[in-house]
Amino acid sequence: xxxxxxxxxxxxxxxxxxxxxxxxxxxxxxxxxxxxxxxxxxxxxxxxxxxxxxxxxxxxxxxxxxxxxxxxxxxxxxxxxxxxxxxxxxxxxxxxxxxxxxxxxxxxxxxxxxxxxxxxxxxxxxxxxxxxxxxxxxxxxxxxxxxxxxxxxxxxxxxxxxxxxxxxxxxxxxxxxxxxxxxxxxxxxxxxxxxxxxxxxxxxxxxxxxxxxxxxxxxxxxx
Amino acid sequence: xxxxxxxxxxxxxxxxxxxxxxxxxxxxxxxxxxxxxxxxxxxxxxxxxxxxxxxxxxxxxxxxxxxxxxxxxxxxxxxxxxxxxxxxxxxxxxxxxxxxxxxxxxxxxxxxxxxxxxxxxxxxxxxxxxxxxxxxxxxxxxxxxxxxxxxxxxxxxxxxxxxxxxxxxxxxxxxxxxxxxxxxxxxxxxxxxxxxxxxxxxxxxxxxxxxxxxxxxxxxxxxxxxxxxxxxxxxxxxxxxxxxx
Numbered sequence: 045x046x047x048x049x050x051x052x053x054x055x056x057x058x059x060x061x062x063x064x065x066x067x068x069x070x071x072x073x074x075x076x077x078x079x080x081x082x083x084x085x086x087x088x089x090x091x092x093x094x095x096x097x098x099x100x101x102x103x104x105x106x107x108x109x110x111x112x113x114x115x116x117x118x119x120x121x122x123x124x125x126x127x128x129x130x131x132x133x134x135x136x137x138x139x140x141x142x143x144x145x146x147x148x149x150x151x152x153x154x155x156x157x158x159x160x161x162x163x164x165x166x167x168x169x170x171x172x173x174x175x176x177x178x179x180x181x182x183x184x185x186x187x188x189x190x191x192x193x194x195x196x197x198x199x200x201x202x203x204x205x206x207x208x209x210x211x212x213x214x215x216x217x218x219x220x221x222x223x224x225x226x227x228x229x230x231x232x233x234x235x236x237x238x239x240x241x242x243x244x245x246x247x248x249x250x251x252x253x254x255x256x257x258x259x260x261x262x263x264x265x266x267x
Numbered sequence: 268x269x270x271x272x273x274x275x276x277x278x279x280x281x282x283x284x285x286x287x288x289x290x291x292x293x294x295x296x297x298x299x300x301x302x303x304x305x306x307x308x309x310x311x312x313x314x315x316x317x318x319x320x321x322x323x324x325x326x327x328x329x330x331x332x333x334x335x336x337x338x339x340x341x342x343x344x345x346x347x348x349x350x351x352x353x354x355x356x357x358x359x360x361x362x363x364x365x366x367x368x369x370x371x372x373x374x375x376x377x378x379x380x381x382x383x384x385x386x387x388x389x390x391x392x393x394x395x396x397x398x399x400x401x402x403x404x405x406x407x408x409x410x411x412x413x414x415x416x417x418x419x420x421x422x423x424x425x426x427x428x429x430x431x432x433x434x435x436x437x438x439x440x441x442x443x444x445x446x447x448x449x450x451x452x453x454x455x456x457x458x459x460x461x462x463x464x465x466x467x468x469x470x471x472x473x474x475x476x477x478x479x480x481x482x483x484x485x486x487x488x489x490x491x492x493x494x495x496x497x498x499x500x501x502x503x504x505x506x507x508x509x510x511x512x
Contacts, residue, residue: 174332176313179280
């Protein structure tokens with residue numbers, strides 16, 4: 045009975061919910077909740093760029109990550125960098141040379157899978173701002189427990205107790221990996237298993253994106 | 268609506284080649300509007316929004332945006348930010364401020380230039396819009412006449428709305444501005460950059476126009492029609508109820 049239950053649990057992700065354009069000042073904003081992990085993001089752009097950050101052939105993509113408390117330290121800066129690299133790969137930055145696209149992420153609540161939630165929230169804010177993108181991106185989090193089981197989208201407690209923790213980001217066209225971020229020790233088979241579980245779960249995130257956008261444009265489409 | 272179609276909601280990365288080949292016949296070259304790009308022989312969506320099609324061969328994505336990206340030929344409202352002897356700079360809400368030559372006004376000469384002040388509003392047309400260059404505005408048409416372009420009177424009220432709302436109220440099939448005009452006297456200038464300037468005889472009327480426009484954002488065309496008929500009959504309470512719905 046227990047194993048049955050567990051099998052079911054490992055395959056599902058926590059409930060996703062989101063609100064687009066929830067802030068009035070930014071060009072695009074989104075608040076995304078993955079279970080009890082909540083991240084608010086806001087996008088400004090393309091806007092004027094500081095002269096020392098100006099790039100002649102593409103837009104400068106700037107991310108600021110704001111932790112729940114205190115000042116951002118090294119782990120936050122690393123997270124910022126991972127999110128930036130993931131999303132810059134999907135944005136068509138070459139359409140806005142000598143401009144800047146600014147993204148601000150505010151952690152609201154952390155119950156595991158924060159990096160994945162940040163990436164999903166940022167992607168939704170970019171979608172909301174109407175910025176040109178090559179594809180969408182969905183991030184998922186999985187851990188390997190001390191017993192060696194794969195657990196998809198764990199809570200913070202499960203994440204802390206785990207042997208290894210993975211965050212994968214997938215693009216929406218061929219569902220290939222854009223980002224892989226891992227912590228802890230694991231074997232190659234464990235890595236592959238996690239990757240495949242996350243990849244199949246990414247479809248749910250993409251379905252969720254589509255549902256959100258459909259709801260947003262529901263008043264304008266001809267019935 | 269035979270020649271215009273609101274097709275479906277699309278997301279970035281989606282390929283719509285098959286869809287287009289079903290719509291546009293082989294005799295025409297397909298024209299791709301905003302939000303679409305061609306990658307070798309595939310047509311890929313780059314923005315999320317509604318895929319729209321206009322006969323015979325025009326396809327584009329209508330999306331929700333708040334930040335303006337200049338496009339040649341569009342009419343915008345700029346705010347003068349700096350003043351020079353030959354040119355002024357105007358903020359049009361885009362990433363770069365735009366340049367407006369003082370000679371590109373009707374009848375302007377080297378000796379007789381218009382007197383613009385910082386903070387003035389100009390209704391102008393985008394002449395140069397390239398991603399690598401700063402935008403350039405003009406206040407004359409190709410015949411050297413100003414037409415409706417030029418400096419806006421200082422008595423009006425300027426507000427900013429999302430770009431899709433400006434497109435919505437300027438659409439010929441939208442009855443909102445016309446119906447408002449039948450009820451109250453007012454002037455309006457709407458720029459494609461999301462800035463709307465209105466000038467009515469009283470503050471109440473200005474606010475009525477402002478509210479009617481801003482509430483139209485989240486309304487379907489039918490709801491806009493209902494609001495319009497209520498405005499027309501002077502039923503203020505009913506108008507307010509419809510607006511707040």
